Amino acid sequence: MIAESKKREVALVVDDSPETLRLLTDALDGAEMTVMVAMDGAAALRIVDQITPDIILLDAMMPGMDGFETCRRLKRDAGLSNVPVIFMTGLAETQHIVSGLEAGGVDYVTKPIVIEEMLARIRVHLANARLTQSARAALDVSGRYLLAVNGQGKIAWATPQAQKMLLENLPFHAGEEFALPESILHWLAQMQKGRAKSKALTASLPENEQLQLQYMGKLGPNEFLLRLAKDSSADTPIEFYSELGLTTREGEVLSWLSKGKTNRDIAQILGLSPRTVDKHLEQIYAKLGVENRTAAAAVATNTNRRHS
Numbered sequence: 680m681i682a683e684s685k686k687r688e689v690a691l692v693v694d695d696s697p698e699t700l701r702l703l704t705d706a707l708d709g710a711e712m713t714v715m716v717a718m719d720g721a722a723a724l725r726i727v728d729q730i731t732p733d734i735i736l737l738d739a740m741m742p743g744m745d746g747f748e749t750c751r752r753l754k755r756d757a758g759l760s761n762v763p764v765i766f767m768t769g770l771a772e773t774q775h776i777v778s779g780l781e782a783g784g785v786d787y788v789t790k791p792i793v794i795e796e797m798l799a800r801i802r803v804h805l806a807n808a809r810l811t812q813s814a815r816a817a818l819d820v821s822g823r824y825l826l827a828v829n830g831q832g833k834i835a836w837a838t839p840q841a842q843k844m845l846l847e848n849l850p851f852h853a854g855e856e857f858a859l860p861e862s863i864l865h866w867l868a869q870m871q872k873g874r875a876k877s878k879a880l881t882a883s884l885p886e887n888e889q890l891q892l893q894y895m896g897k898l899g900p901n902e903f904l905l906r907l908a909k910d911s912s913a914d915t916p917i918e919f920y921s922e923l924g925l926t927t928r929e930g931e932v933l934s935w936l937s938k939g940k941t942n943r944d945i946a947q948i949l950g951l952s953p954r955t956v957d958k959h960l961e962q963i964y965a966k967l968g969v970e971n972r973t974a975a976a977a978v979a980t981n982t983n984r985r986h987s
Contacts, residue, residue: 688805689713689730693723693749694738694767699792703736706794710801720749731758734805736797739768739779739787747782754783760835761811763804767792780900781830824907824948827898832859832867841907848887848909860885863892867903870894881908909948922982924966932959936972937979 690712692703700716707714715732717723719741735753739746746766753759766779766787779787785807786800824844826837834857837845845857859867866882884890895904925933928949935945942960946953960972969975 687713688733691715691732691735693717695741720744735764739766747778750782827902827904829901832864933979937976
């Protein structure tokens with residue numbers, strides 16, 4: 680059996696110094712990587728229109744468009760959002776390091792470049808990027824309603840299920856890019872600072888208050904994970920809960936059950952664990968005096984008819 684040849688990873692090196700380009704090209708080629716070079720930001724943007732690199736090494740201080748602005752423009756392309764950018768700079772001041780991270784970089788090295796250190800950092804960030812891609816692929820397959828946003832509220836990535844829910848429930852216009860409104864940005868800032876109480880970990884989108892975002896944590900220097908859920912309480916009249924002797928959450932679970940949703944569907948819609956849904960259903964069956972979901976759905980349907 681013939682062994683499959685290992686895929687060569689692609690590095691884009693952006694620097695206005697021919698000496699630096701030559702040094703890095705030789706080192707990366709020796710590390711069995713394919714190297715593309717650009718001497719300014721505009722050339723880098725043209726290259727990524729044709730091919731997506733696995734990693735980008737970017738000089739921070741270049742004439743014309745500097746590395747920070749180049750990085751910001753690169754990261755506007757959704758296809759490059761997961762590509763790690765390592766800044767190269769002779770400036771080690773904190774403000775320049777912060778500027779690089781805020782622009783979307785994951786790391787920086789100072790010049791003169793130590794090749795062994797650069798290669799070690801490249802290996803680490805390539806491994807992290809592969810793990811991230813694998814994790815996101817698994818989330819897509821598992822049907823999670825998750826999305827990640829940057830500090831400005833722009834979507835970095837979203838699972839197909841989350842994208843579908845946003846498109847179906849928000850007033851999008853053709854070609855419009857989704858961004859979190861100002862009120863949600865304020866909430867996100869509070870989440871990052873750890874100032875919110877547990878009950879405030881969820882916020883409703885003002886365009887559609889049934890859509891709720893739950894803060895799940897920080898993924899990177901400028902990337903935050905959110906879970907999207909739809910609050911069904913507004914769809915179900917209060918009489919539905921009171922007449923059947925159910926709590927609000929139990930009423931929501933029963934309402935979705937009566938619409939043919941599986942336990943897993945209900946868990947994802949309401950932002951609950953499947954185990955929690957199971958426990959709610961046990962309580963619902965007991966309160967309704969039924970033994971299974973079919974009978975419970977029939978009770979819900981009859982109750983809804985009386986209040987419709």
